[in-house]
Amino acid sequence: MRVELSVNGDLYRRESEPDLTLLALLRDVLELTGTKWGCLTGDCGACTVLVDGEPIVSCLQLARQVEGREVTTVEGLAGNGALDSLQAAFVSNGAAQCGFCTPGMIVSAEALLRARPSPSEAEIREALSGNLCRCTGYNKIIDAVLEAAGSRGAAA
Amino acid sequence: MAELFVPQTLDEAVGFLESHAGSATPIAGGTDVMIDLRTGGVRTEWLVDLSSLGSLAGIDLDGEQLRLGALTKIRALEVDSRLARRATALVEAARVLGSVQIRTMATLGGNLCHATPSAEMPPALLVHDAVVEIAGAAGERSLPLADLFAGPGRTTLEPGELLTAVRLRIPASAAGSCYLRQTVRWSMDLAGVGVAASMEVDGAAIVQARVALGAVAPVPLIVPEAAEAVVGSELSPATALEAGARAAAACSPISDVRGSADYRRAVVSILVQRALRIAWLRATGDWPEGLLAPINGLLAEEPA
Ligand SMILES: Cc1cc2nc3c(=O)[nH]c(=O)nc-3n(C[C@H](O)[C@H](O)[C@H](O)COP(=O)(O)OP(=O)(O)OC[C@H]3O[C@@H](n4cnc5c(N)ncnc54)[C@H](O)[C@@H]3O)c2cc1C
Ligand code: FES
Ligand code: FES
Numbered sequence: 001m002r003v004e005l006s007v008n009g010d011l012y013r014r015e016s017e018p019d020l021t022l023l024a025l026l027r028d029v030l031e032l033t034g035t036k037w038g039c040l041t042g043d044c045g046a047c048t049v050l051v052d053g054e055p056i057v058s059c060l061q062l063a064r065q066v067e068g069r070e071v072t073t074v075e076g077l078a079g080n081g082a083l084d085s086l087q088a089a090f091v092s093n094g095a096a097q098c099g100f101c102t103p104g105m106i107v108s109a110e111a112l113l114r115a116r117p118s119p120s121e122a123e124i125r126e127a128l129s130g131n132l133c134r135c136t137g138y139n140k141i142i143d144a145v146l147e148a149a150g151s152r153g154a155a156a
Numbered sequence: 157m158a159e160l161f162v163p164q165t166l167d168e169a170v171g172f173l174e175s176h177a178g179s180a181t182p183i184a185g186g187t188d189v190m191i192d193l194r195t196g197g198v199r200t201e202w203l204v205d206l207s208s209l210g211s212l213a214g215i216d217l218d219g220e221q222l223r224l225g226a227l228t229k230i231r232a233l234e235v236d237s238r239l240a241r242r243a244t245a246l247v248e249a250a251r252v253l254g255s256v257q258i259r260t261m262a263t264l265g266g267n268l269c270h271a272t273p274s275a276e277m278p279p280a281l282l283v284h285d286a287v288v289e290i291a292g293a294a295g296e297r298s299l300p301l302a303d304l305f306a307g308p309g310r311t312t313l314e315p316g317e318l319l320t321a322v323r324l325r326i327p328a329s330a331a332g333s334c335y336l337r338q339t340v341r342w343s344m345d346l347a348g349v350g351v352a353a354s355m356e357v358d359g360a361a362i363v364q365a366r367v368a369l370g371a372v373a374p375v376p377l378i379v380p381e382a383a384e385a386v387v388g389s390e391l392s393p394a395t396a397l398e399a400g401a402r403a404a405a406a407c408s409p410i411s412d413v414r415g416s417a418d419y420r421r422a423v424v425s426i427l428v429q430r431a432l433r434i435a436w437l438r439a440t441g442d443w444p445e446g447l448l449a450p451i452n453g454l455l456a457e458e459p460a
Contacts, residue, residue: 001160018160019203021190041191043344048257054231057257060190062183064160065207108256129343130255 003063007032008076022066023047023058026073034074034103038132045131048104049073055111057130074103077110085155086110086148095144097135105131109145117156118149158193162205166212166291166320172204174293174316180204182318184227185261187254188270212265212320215239222284222326226265226319230277234259240446243326244438245333245352248448249280252337255344265319268304271311272346274371278305279352280335282368282378284324292317305375331356332438334431336453337370338423340414347371348414349423351403353383353431357439360390365435367399367428372407372420379406382428391436399432400425427453 001018004011007030014029023040026032026049038046040059047058050072077084083091086106096102105128112119112127119127124145133141161180163169173180180202183189192198206212206227213227217238224233233239234250253259253267253276267277268288278301286301293316301322306312313319333354339345350370355362365383370376385399409420430453437443449455 017157019158019193040194042187042254042258045255045257051260054260055257056261060187060261062160062186062190062203062205064162065183065186065205111256126343127256130257132344 001064004067005063005071006069007071008073009070016063018064020063021059022049022061022063022071025063026058026071032073032075036100036103038100038104043130043132044101045104045108045128046101048107048131050107050111053111053114055108072107074107077106085151086113086145089144089148089151090141093140093144093147095137095140097133097137101131101133101135105133105141109141109148113145113149113152118153119145121146158200158203160203160205162208164208166209166318169204169206169209170291170293170316170318172202173318176202177315182206182269184263184266185229187258187262188266188272206265206318213263217242217326220325220328222324224264224322224324226263226268226321228264229260230254230262230264230267231256231259233264237446240448242328243284243324243333244446244448245280245283245335245354245435246277248335248451249276249337249350249352251448252276252339252343252347252451264322268301268322269311269313269319271305271307271309271375273308273374273376274347274350275376276335276337276347276350276370278376279350279368279370280333281322281324282376283333283352283354283366284326285366286322286324288319289321289323290317291320296320298323302376302378307374327356330358330439332435332440332443334434334438334449334453336427336431336434336449336451338415338427338452342451346414349409349420349427351424351427351431353428353435355383355386355391355432355435355439357436362387362389362391362436362439365432367403367432369403369407369424369428371414372409372424374408377407379403382406386432391432393429396429396432397425400428403428430454 036046038044181200355365367382382403
């Protein structure tokens with residue numbers, strides 16, 4: 001079966017198994033390995049990507065079901081090799097320990113900031129409640145999102 | 157490995173499901189099916205992808221009649237400001253289901269058709285006398301939502317039938333509803349107990365009420381005798397207590413990691429009292445419009 005998918009602005013056409021997940025397609029076929037392979041049960045959020053700007057877990061998403069829609073992975077956030085302000089805030093706040101949850105955290109936070117440019121701390125916690133961090137660095141992650149919201153607000 | 161069939165019309169979907177009865181499974185958001193496939197809970201030759209059937213998604217409010225398409229995303233219910241004012245229990249149930257990612261994918265129809273005893277949406281719909289619309293090769297039919305559930309993971313849908321919509325009545329004024337749940341963790345947890353209540357008020361008296369429970373029986377339950385305890389007067393601590401006791405007596409919870417049967421019964425009684433109180437405050441205009449309740453309904457000024 002053929003899938004035709006728009007990822008980070010590029011159009012890909014590939015032969016694939018009909019029940020291939022978006023996560024498997026991104027990592028194993030397109031070799032976009034920023035999106036992580038965690039629980040495969042929708043619980044951890046490490047595989048979070050945006051579809052038409054909304055966050056979903058790609059481990060439970062059939063690739064075929066997102067044909068004709070725009071997929072954004074963590075690789076799609078950095079422009080011209082430079083980190084975007086949210087990614088930079090994760091670095092400067094030390095919001096990653098092992099880093100496994102980080103792409104999912106950043107993609108979820110990006111979706112939040114697009115919808116609510118100045119979120120409260122409670123809104124950030126709610127938006128990230130589907131993203132688990134086994135290294136338990138949640139406070140620094142929240143600090144990073146707050147800082148990114150502030151810097152984007154100042155730049156706007 | 158399953159093959160994928162992508163129907164473009166409802167007729168095509170129903171026709172395929174009928175001719176492949178026993179070997180085809182509908183997939184909507186996939187948040188239950190994909191896990192069932194992975195764990196072996198579901199084995200199927202064909203997945204029938206409903207996601208192209210755009211006409212099955214949508215929230216239509218016409219006067220007091222609300223129609224929710226089966227493919228409506230839980231996230232769409234959560235963020236609908238009309239529902240927050242008029243059918244608050246639906247929004248309170250939607251906002252606690254899974255995570256933002258799960259709600260963005262999950263559909264209302266999938267939540268009902270998976271028939272998980274602890275599912276969030278059934279109690280919130282049952283207190284609005286919801287009716288489900290069903291399409292099959294033999295035509296259309298409808299039935300009260302309560303009659304959709306046959307047991308854990310089982311519905312009364314015939315092979316080949318699809319849920320197309322849920323219809324409910326949401327009174328325009330002097331009415332209120334509420335959905336509360338008890339969980340071990342605040343988010344990303346399934347309900348240990350889910351409780352919904354609704355009521356209509358005339359003057360100072362409750363003229364109609366509903367109480368429904370999730371996670372405390374093999375199927376979501378309506379408890380008419382609990383609702384009857386509060387009808388005919390204003391809500392008082394005594395009538396709410398009686399309703400809570402009747403609801404606790406009507407349920408048949410199991411003991412598991414989310415709580416013992418006795419604990420769950422005790423929680424049912426408490427949550428029914430809190431949900432009735434919040435529905436009452438909403439119905440009588442003493443609650444800020446559109447403001448959602450704390451997830452477990454515990455209000456700061458509530459007597460201990
Ligand atoms: C991490 C995680 C957390 C979750 N948390 C919660 C929670 O807190 N509360 C809760 O209630 N649920 C929860 N769920 C369960 C799930 O997200 C919901 O049940 C969801 O609403 C299912 O909808 P779907 O569209 O994804 O269904 P699918 O997985 O596509 O389908 C579910 C079932 O319904 C059938 N089906 C789907 N649509 C139709 C239709 N129109 N007609 C006939 N049959 C149909 C399918 O064949 C399948 O059997 C969670 C799931 C995950 C993965
Ligand atoms: S890998 Fe998808 S949610 Fe964990
Ligand atoms: S930094 Fe290790 S899982 Fe989050």
